[in-house]
Amino acid sequence: MDSEITGILKAKFDLDIFEADNTSDMFTITVSYPVIHGVIKELKENPQLNFMFLTTLCGIHYPDRELPLGVVYHLHNFHENKRVRIKTFLPSDDPTISTVTDLFATANWMERETYDFYGIIFEGHPNLKRILNVEYLDYFPMRKEFPLEDPTREDKDDRFFGR
Numbered sequence: 161m162d163s164e165i166t167g168i169l170k171a172k173f174d175l176d177i178f179e180a181d182n183t184s185d186m187f188t189i190t191v192s193y194p195v196i197h198g199v200i201k202e203l204k205e206n207p208q209l210n211f212m213f214l215t216t217l218c219g220i221h222y223p224d225r226e227l228p229l230g231v232v233y234h235l236h237n238f239h240e241n242k243r244v245r246i247k248t249f250l251p252s253d254d255p256t257i258s259t260v261t262d263l264f265a266t267a268n269w270m271e272r273e274t275y276d277f278y279g280i281i282f283e284g285h286p287n288l289k290r291i292l293n294v295e296y297l298d299y300f301p302m303r304k305e306f307p308l309e310d311p312t313r314e315d316k317d318d319r320f321f322g323r
Contacts, residue, residue: 165209188247193231211242229278258284273291276293
């Protein structure tokens with residue numbers, strides 16, 4: 161099934177499919193962000209693939225990468241009990257990607273949560289606003305843009321923490 165998925169997607173989105181990997185717990189495909197809506201639509205509507213259920217949609221942040229922000233989609237084919245993970249990465253200066261709320265109604269809240277925590281803008285979303293954080297928050301708390309610890313702290317001895 162994995163090679164069939166890759167073949168169908170490569171036939172339609174050739175250069176926009178960057179990687180297909182089956183070494184982890186789930187078959188994973190990495191695609192360019194401009195074609196994400198088309199890829200998700202093909203996985204859902206192609207009768208050979210039939211991934212009719214969006215299990216998860218979430219954001220990720222790898223600050224050391226060229227394209228640091230990402231969106232991860234998990235889709236499920238109930239008929240064959242197959243799952244697939246789709247990843248795409250975005251620039252932090254313009255983190256805009258197409259919404260998939262027109263394909264999956266469940267994406268509505270997941271996209272809002274991803275926007276709320278990572279600042280990823282889902283173009284075409286019917287009501288993209290903060291869902292868990294306060295409206296006046298001027299940063300996105302899940303981005304790794306701040307130090308994990310206070311560097312001015314004097315009451316902590318790192319020797320006790322194995323450092």
